[in-house]
Amino acid sequence: MRIAYFTDTYYPEINGVTNTLLCLHKYLDDNNIEHIFFTPQYSEEKSGAYIMRFKGLKIPFYPNSRLALPYHTVVKKKIQEFQLDIIHIVTEFTIGNEGIRIAREMNIPVVTSYHTNIEQYLEYFHVKLLEKPVKAYFHKFHSNAEITFCPSMQTLLHLKTQGYYNLDIWSRGVDNTLYSPLKRKNRWRKQFGTDKFICLYVGRLSYEKGLDVYIEAIKKINKNYGCEIVFVFAGDGPYRNTLESFEADNVKLTGFIRGEMLAELYADSDLFVFPSGTETFGNVLLEAMASGIPAICTNSGGVTDFAVNNKNTIMVPFRDSNALADAIVRIKENSLLQEKIAAGGLKTARERSWNLIMNGLINSYAQILEQYAEKRA
Secondary structure, three states, X not given: OEEEEEOOOOOOOOOHHHHHHHHHHHHHHHOOOEEEEXXXXXXXXXXXXXXXXXOEEEEOOEXXXXXXXXXXXXXXXXXXXXXXXXXXXXOOOHHHHHHHHHHHHHOOOEEEEOOOOHHHHHHHXXXXXXXXXXXXXXXXXXXXXXXXXXXXXXXXXXXXXXXXXXXXXXXXXXXXXXXXXXXOOOHHHHHHOOOOEEEEEEOOOOHHHOHHHHHHHHHHHHHHHOOOEEEEEEOOOOOHHHHHHOOOOOEEEEEOOOHHHHHHXXXXXXXXXXXXXXXXXXXXXXXXXXXXXXXXXXXXXXXXXXXXXXXXXXXXXXXXXXXXXXXXXXHXXXXXXXXXXXXXXXXXXXXXXXXXXXXXXHHHHHHHHHHHHHHHO
């Protein structure tokens, strides 16, 4: 099987989608499945045996992202040389449309992924007037696919109500070797204060992640616990300036970190706080669970696929700063609750290996190829 992936987001950009694609590449490599990614070039990255990069445009409200501008003749030549079986389109923009065009011209079956609750994001960026045309565009785009993969059942049901069809689940896993309680080295604890209770957030620093609500919760907590808790934010984005200007000595920003450094930060922390309600899955919550620390999340979005209140997480209403503040204090003050939630999260993470998830994806490709061949016979 030979597979081509078209995506407007890829490493070195860091987000849930790029992390998933890196895990996918490793799986395909380990299993000798031939594949190629068509992606943006961010700075000086070169194309290689499994990746072809194209220069593109920066996105004003996502300055770390790019909209790739692929050369059609170059892409088509590469696809012909590769003798492709199936196309998987990860994003709906410039390079995704190139994938649709190639699929039509060369009669190659195409599948798509849906990763972003776009209407919620439009509201946060104050362009809700665009919701109707953008939703229509997304619907038309994904109608080209044999199957549209959703990362969670919550996302699948949401799309079903909007008239999408041929939907399936491509869930998410976690690397239980990289993220593990064994990665607790106390290096980060020495930096932030070994006697402090460390609350960690990992992800894009942006308004749609519910960080404004989290800041309100921190203000409430700091009235009584300001000397006992450190709030650590790992990531970058447009909300960083707001966090930097927040007048509290116990708010710390690390910038983007990944790999072993991130794994150690998870394991060194005492609590993971994830106030977002717009996720189609929520990879970072699963990474925190795998690291053996208790977690708080909201009762909204794709996290509801695997987060269970008072078993593997504490869930709070979306955009409720009082409930979030109360939950943080409750966990801080209750060591038995910490142990219970951490143990439940660890069990959940160990049941979600990437190999299992990727095996399912490849099996789905095989079924699609068989059905496509039957339709053309």
